[in-house]
Amino acid sequence: xxxxxxxxxxxxxxxxxxxxxxxxxxxxxxxxxxxxxxxxxxxxxxxxxxxxxxxxxxxxxxxxxxxxxxxxxxxxxxxxxxxxxxxxxxxxxxxxxxxxxxxxxxxxxxxxxxxxxxxxxxxxxxxxxxxxxxxxxxxxxxxxxxxxxxxxxxxxxxxxxxxxxxxxxxxxxxxxxxxxxxxxxxxxxxxxxxxxxxxxxxxxxxxxxxxxxxxxxxxxxxxxxxxxxxxxxxxxxxxxxxxxxxxxxxxxxxxxxxxxxxxxxxxxxxxxxxxxxxxxxxxxxxxxxx
Amino acid sequence: xxxxxxxxxxxxxxxxxxxxxxxxxxxxxxxxxxxxxxxxxxxxxxxxxxxxxxxxxxxxxxxxxxxxxxxxxxxxxxxxxxxxxxxxxxxxxxxxxxxxxxxxxxxxxxxxxxxxxxxxxxxxxxxxxxxxxxxxxxxxxxxxxxxxxxxxxxxxxxxxxxxxxxxxxxxxxxxxxxxxxxxxxxxxxxxxxxxxxxxxxxxxxxxxxxxxxxxxxxxxxxxxxxxxxxxxxxxxxxxxxxxxxxxxxxxxxxxxxxxxxxxxxxxxxxxxxxxxxxxxxxxxxxxxxxxxxxxxxxxxxxxxxxxxxxxxxxxxxxxxxxxxxxxx
Numbered sequence: 145x146x147x148x149x150x151x152x153x154x155x156x157x158x159x160x161x162x163x164x165x166x167x168x169x170x171x172x173x174x175x176x177x178x179x180x181x182x183x184x185x186x187x188x189x190x191x192x193x194x195x196x197x198x199x200x201x202x203x204x205x206x207x208x209x210x211x212x213x214x215x216x217x218x219x220x221x222x223x224x225x226x227x228x229x230x231x232x233x234x235x236x237x238x239x240x241x242x243x244x245x246x247x248x249x250x251x252x253x254x255x256x257x258x259x260x261x262x263x264x265x266x267x268x269x270x271x272x273x274x275x276x277x278x279x280x281x282x283x284x285x286x287x288x289x290x291x292x293x294x295x296x297x298x299x300x301x302x303x304x305x306x307x308x309x310x311x312x313x314x315x316x317x318x319x320x321x322x323x324x325x326x327x328x329x330x331x332x333x334x335x336x337x338x339x340x341x342x343x344x345x346x347x348x349x350x351x352x353x354x355x356x357x358x359x360x361x362x363x364x365x366x367x368x369x370x371x372x373x374x375x376x377x378x379x380x381x382x383x384x385x386x387x388x389x390x391x392x393x394x395x396x397x398x399x400x401x402x403x404x405x406x407x408x409x410x411x412x413x414x415x416x417x418x419x420x421x422x423x424x425x426x427x428x429x430x431x432x433x434x
Numbered sequence: 435x436x437x438x439x440x441x442x443x444x445x446x447x448x449x450x451x452x453x454x455x456x457x458x459x460x461x462x463x464x465x466x467x468x469x470x471x472x473x474x475x476x477x478x479x480x481x482x483x484x485x486x487x488x489x490x491x492x493x494x495x496x497x498x499x500x501x502x503x504x505x506x507x508x509x510x511x512x513x514x515x516x517x518x519x520x521x522x523x524x525x526x527x528x529x530x531x532x533x534x535x536x537x538x539x540x541x542x543x544x545x546x547x548x549x550x551x552x553x554x555x556x557x558x559x560x561x562x563x564x565x566x567x568x569x570x571x572x573x574x575x576x577x578x579x580x581x582x583x584x585x586x587x588x589x590x591x592x593x594x595x596x597x598x599x600x601x602x603x604x605x606x607x608x609x610x611x612x613x614x615x616x617x618x619x620x621x622x623x624x625x626x627x628x629x630x631x632x633x634x635x636x637x638x639x640x641x642x643x644x645x646x647x648x649x650x651x652x653x654x655x656x657x658x659x660x661x662x663x664x665x666x667x668x669x670x671x672x673x674x675x676x677x678x679x680x681x682x683x684x685x686x687x688x689x690x691x692x693x694x695x696x697x698x699x700x701x702x703x704x705x706x707x708x709x710x711x712x713x714x715x716x717x718x719x720x721x722x723x724x725x726x727x728x729x730x731x732x733x734x735x736x737x738x739x740x741x742x743x744x745x746x747x748x749x750x751x752x753x754x755x756x757x758x759x760x761x762x
Contacts, residue, residue, distance in 0.1 A: 162662065166559045173556055174574040177634055180589045181577060183600065187592070248479035255472040270487050272744050274691040276713035277733040280720045281493035282486060304482040329464070335471030364582040366694050367713075371721065382584045389588060390701045403592070406585045413580040418573075 181410075188407040215404045218388075223405055225377055226384035230363060231412070233298055233380055238358035241303040245358075246351050249312020250343060254325065264313075270306040279371045286372060297372040298380070302362045308354040315350030316343070352423040356416060363413055381409045491737070497730035498522065521731035530709040531732060535739075537621065538711050542689045545625045549685050550678060553633055557640035558666040572641065575634035586631045587698040594623060595702065615703035624695045632688075636681045643677035644670055679751045683744055690740050693717070712736045 191207040216224050252264055282301055286292040291300075320343045328338040344351070369383045379387070385405050392398035501517045525531050556575065560568055578586060593599045594614035605612055614623045647670055655669045671678075693713035700706035700714075708722065709715040712732060720729035 166562060170556065170559055170571050173633075174571050177575050177578050177630065180586075180593060180630065181581065183593065184589050244478045244482065247475040251472045251475040255468055257469060257472060267483070269741075270483060272687055272740060273487070273491070274687065274713070274736060274740055276691050276693055276716055277494065277737045277740075278486065278490040280716065280726065280729050280733060281490035281497065283720070284493060284497075284726070285489065300482075301486045304486045306483070306487075309479060335467055336474060339471065339475065360580070364584070366582075366584045367717075371717075382582055385588065386584055386698060389591075389698065393701055399598075402588065406588050409585055410581050413582070414577070417576070417580050 184403065184407050184410070188404045211400060211404045212408075215401045215408070218398075218401045222376060222384065223381075223401070226379050226381045227408070229378060230380040230382070230409070232295075233302060233365075234359050234362040234412075237299055237302045237362050238355045241305045241358045242308060242351050242355040244303060245305045245308025245354055246312035246315070246347055247339070249309045249314075250316040250320070250339065250347065252309065252313045253316035254320070254322070254343075267306045267309050270304075271310065275367055279367055282368070283371050292372060293374050293378070295378060298365075298369050298378075301368055302358075302365060305354065305358050305361075308358060311354050311357075312347075312350060315347055315353075319346045319350060349423050352420055356420050356423065359416060360413055363409075381405070385409065494730045494733045494737070497726050498734050499727075501727040502725075517727065521727040522735070524728055525731045525735055530707075531712065531715050531735075534709055534712045534715050538690060538692055541621060541625065541692060541711075542686065544622070545628055545689055546682060546685050548625065549629060549632060549636060550682055552629070553636035553681065554640050554671065554674075554678065556633070556637045557644055558670060560637075560641055561644040561670070562662055562666065572634075572638065575637055577634065578631050579635040581631065583631060583694045584698060587627055587695045590623070590627045590630070591699055591702060594699075615699065615705055617705055620699070620703060620705045624692070624699065627695050628689070632685070636685070639681055640674060640677055643674040647673050675751070679747070682751075683747050686743060686747060687740060690736065690743070712739075 188211060189206045189208040191210065248267075252260065252267075278301075283292065286297045291297045324342060324346075325338060328342050329335075333341070363380075364382065365380065366382045366386065369378075369380050370386070373379060373383065376384070376387070385402055388398045388402050388405070392402055498521050499516060499518060500514050501521065502514055560571065581589070593601050596602050602612065602614075613619060651673070652665060652669060655665045660669065691713050692711040696706045696710045696714060697717075700708065700710065708718045713736070716729050716732045716736070719725050719732060
């Protein structure tokens with residue numbers, strides 16, 4: 145996990161009392177972040193009656209398998225559908241989006257052309273624009289072109305990742321030395337061949353970082369699908385759970401499936417973050433260097 | 435968009451008269467090939483930028499100057515008429531919109547300092563090197579980032595709901611009754627959800643920046659007799675200013691969009707109405723009231739607020755940064 149295994153210079157370390165305080169503060173903070181997740185795990189595994197009972201932390205009345213079965217049976221297996229949709233939007237969208245953004249960031253770094261910094265300023269401006277501002281016009285454009293309430297209405301806008309271009313430019317500066325490109329040119333390789341065969345390979349950690357950030361963003365996306373989709377079969381998990389939760393206020397049998405559904409929806413991102421730690425950590429550093 | 439890139443290049447030799455020297459020609463061919471590749475690499479992104487950013491922003495601005503008008507008591511054909519700044523006037527005098535702005539302002543005032551100070555403090559504590567299992571502590575703190583916003587809101591909603599929540603049960607046993615979704619508690623409850631979701635992520639950003647601080651600098655501070663607290667506050671913190679600005683900026687941009695958490699909580703509490711925040715106001719105006727002109731005007735106002743505030747943050751921090759440099 146840590147890139148610097150040795151601790152800071154020993155003389156700067158706090159005394160005994162200080163050390164105890166530090167551990168206490170960090171420990172309480174970790175409990176604060178972990179306990180709600182632990183609650184989700186426990187609540188998801190409990191059977192329906194125990195969920196509303198008082199002693200949730202008692203280690204009995206578990207029926208996780210039954211709960212999963214209930215979840216996938218609810219409303220004719222809608223949850224499985226939502227899950228597949230989310231995977232499609234997020235994995236495909238993030239992969240394609242990361243490639244598009246990093247290619248553009250690379251071009252910003254390695255080529256000279258007129259108005260380059262102005263164009264880059266436009267990209268940075270796009271980072272700052274709230275998504276909620278774009279939702280209504282995007283919806284109107286989508287209805288005008290007839291793609292509203294289709295897969296594309298959600299898929300195309302999520303590909304757009306200006307922060308990925310910014311990261312791509314920084315990664316390109318850091319990972320792809322100009323001499324390598326010069327050497328490839330001397331060998332007579334075309335510019336695009338060089339990009340695909342040489343540069344892209346060096347940029348791989350950067351692409352993975354951008355992919356992971358975008359995967360999280362798309363998986364989290366809630367506002368855009370809510371605006372664009374009315375067909376429940378196209379919903380991603382986030383919007384589906386929202387719909388079920390509003391149903392739960394009148395019919396409580398939805399509570400257990402919402403809780404189990406939430407737990408399962410968290411797993412892919414945790415898996416991705418754990419598997420790809422090495423990459424996103426470097427990405428975070430790159431993002432803060434400026 | 436991207437066509438501007440190649441057009442900026444010196445165009446081909448024919449027509450310029452004098453025949454260029456061979457080496458020049460080779461260079462020009464190479465240059466043209468470079469720009470061609472550059473255009474190919476940039477086109478997909480700029481197509482997207484045009485399609486899902488420039489055109490929508492333009493549309494929002496355009497729409498904000500028009501209103502759908504139904505002459506003859508709503509029986510005649512609908513037509514769109516130019517109303518100038520009337521939608522803006524309507525938005526800016528609408529107490530529910532101004533109330534929403536007020537809510538977001540208050541939310542930012544509570545949330546952003548808590549987030550930046552909390553995340554930085556945790557990063558500094560972890561960087562001090564006395565916490566055992568540091569890697570695990572970081573992973574634990576980071577975990578909520580992998581929980582989608584809507585699910586974080588769901589978890590906390592359940593933890594705020596009497597009958598479901600072990601927190602309320604526990605407090606009840608100590609004879610404390612808290613209504614987490616009451617008039618005065620609902621905003622802090624939302625702040626808590628956002629804080630829980632993002633604290634660990636920003637902590638990792640700060641931690642990564644702290645790792646990049648040269649060890650000699652810290653050692654020098656220690657030699658000068660600075661204690662651990664002083665080293666953290668007066669040596670390390672100024673050195674990660676860039677990260678602090680970045681985190682503050684992104685937190686601000688996200689905070690201004692406040693939507694997911696109140697939208698979900700509004701299903702369970704009457705304290706959150708459908709126009710609680712500006713984003714909810716936009717959603718309500720556009721998709722419940724079908725008043726596109728009003729929604730567009732509100733969108734543009736929110737956009738301008740965001741730009742003004744982000745610009746303010748960058749200006750303010752760069753100025754105070756310059757002053758700091760000068761003081762040295």
